[in-house]
Amino acid sequence: MEFKHIPIMLNEVIEGLDIKPNGIYVDCTVGGGGHSSEIAKRLKGGHLYCFDRDEDAIKKSSQVLEKFKEKITLHKSNYKEAPTILKEEYGVEKIDGFLIDLGVSSYQIDEGERGFSFVNNGPLDMRMDRNEDVVTAKEIVNTFSYQELVRIFQVYGEEEFARKIASNIVEKRQKKEIETTFELRDIIEEALPKKVVYSRGGASKKVFQALRIYINEELDGLDKVLKELVDMLSPAGRGTVLTFHSLEDRIVKNLFKLESTECLCPPRIPKCICGHKASIKLVNRKPIIASEDEQKINSRSTCAKLRVVEKI
Numbered sequence: 001m002e003f004k005h006i007p008i009m010l011n012e013v014i015e016g017l018d019i020k021p022n023g024i025y026v027d028c029t030v031g032g033g034g035h036s037s038e039i040a041k042r043l044k045g046g047h048l049y050c051f052d053r054d055e056d057a058i059k060k061s062s063q064v065l066e067k068f069k070e071k072i073t074l075h076k077s078n079y080k081e082a083p084t085i086l087k088e089e090y091g092v093e094k095i096d097g098f099l100i101d102l103g104v105s106s107y108q109i110d111e112g113e114r115g116f117s118f119v120n121n122g123p124l125d126m127r128m129d130r131n132e133d134v135v136t137a138k139e140i141v142n143t144f145s146y147q148e149l150v151r152i153f154q155v156y157g158e159e160e161f162a163r164k165i166a167s168n169i170v171e172k173r174q175k176k177e178i179e180t181t182f183e184l185r186d187i188i189e190e191a192l193p194k195k196v197v198y199s200r201g202g203a204s205k206k207v208f209q210a211l212r213i214y215i216n217e218e219l220d221g222l223d224k225v226l227k228e229l230v231d232m233l234s235p236a237g238r239g240t241v242l243t244f245h246s247l248e249d250r251i252v253k254n255l256f257k258l259e260s261t262e263c264l265c266p267p268r269i270p271k272c273i274c275g276h277k278a279s280i281k282l283v284n285r286k287p288i289i290a291s292e293d294e295q296k297i298n299s300r301s302t303c304a305k306l307r308v309v310e311k312i
């Protein structure tokens with residue numbers, strides 16, 4: 001299947017990175033190589049390190065980025081390991097910019113076989129790295145307890161009908177194992193009030209999002225890796241992060257807020273005793289959102305938020 005993914009807020013990301021032609025850049029989530037192509041184009045003497053945990057993404061982006069191969073290194077791994085890999089395998093201690101474009105690519109969603117989609121039927125999988133021995137969506141919906149399902153749907157999907165959905169899943173799986181994304185979608189929709197099914201636009205999306213985040217541990221350690229990347233930035237280096245839902249955006253926002261705050265002492269203390277120093281400044285006070293034109297062309301961009309910081 002063709003790897004299709006339109007890079008979100010491409011111009012805004014490139015502007016945010018403020019690329020130095022001889023700089024060292026890191027794309028933590030190379031996907032189809034859309035953002036990376038534009039970064040690579042601007043490098044002269046610089047280098048771009050690209051990571052992705054999905055083998056298909058690495059294969060596809062290596063074709064897309066072929067013409068820039070002298071200035072690009074592709075590495076299949078979880079970006080949470082990127083700071084260590086950069087230092088230990090490539091001897092890179094300092095970088096001039098990084099991009100994390102969180103979430104799934106359109107390719108992963110469109111390919112039913114990967115089991116991420118409630119629009120295309122496929123086996124319930126949802127692992128971004130299919131070589132990893134982690135639980136699949138099928139194992140979760142067929143074996144996890146009612147309480148565990150409710151927790152996952154509430155915490156990672158902010159699904160207000162978590163109990164009703166979990167209870168329907170538990171009832172249905174007693175008769176037949178739940179195997180496909182369409183079976184799960186129908187079970188979810190059956191548990192929801194009719195008006196929610198019609199008004200939500202993808203009634204099962206919160207549960208699908210919750211399962212995906214849980215399986216791929218998308219939120220775990222995000223703040224830690226962000227801090228490590230910020231620490232690696234050279235003065236005036238830029239960090240850019242694209243998020244697609246409030247859970248991940250909150251983590252990014254809080255970490256950037258903490259790192260851009262000069263003193264963490266409570267206001268009642270007249271003189272700073274914490275010694276905390278800001279290491280970055282926020283380039284934009286509010287997150288950047290996609291233009292109306294982009295939102296019209298690409299529905300994935302409607303919920304995207306871009307945060308940009310600069311190392312002090």
Ligand SMILES: C[S@@+](CC[C@H](N)C(=O)[O-])C[C@H]1O[C@@H](n2cnc3c(N)ncnc32)[C@H](O)[C@@H]1O
Nearest residue numbers: 007029031032033034035052053054078079101
């Ligand atoms: C939204 S896409 C990136 C698209 C890319 N910016 C482009 O222009 O084509 C997100 C990518 O991040 C990857 N990804 C998600 N979580 C990851 C992680 N923890 N480590 C490495 N890659 C990850 C996914 O496999 C997917 O390919």
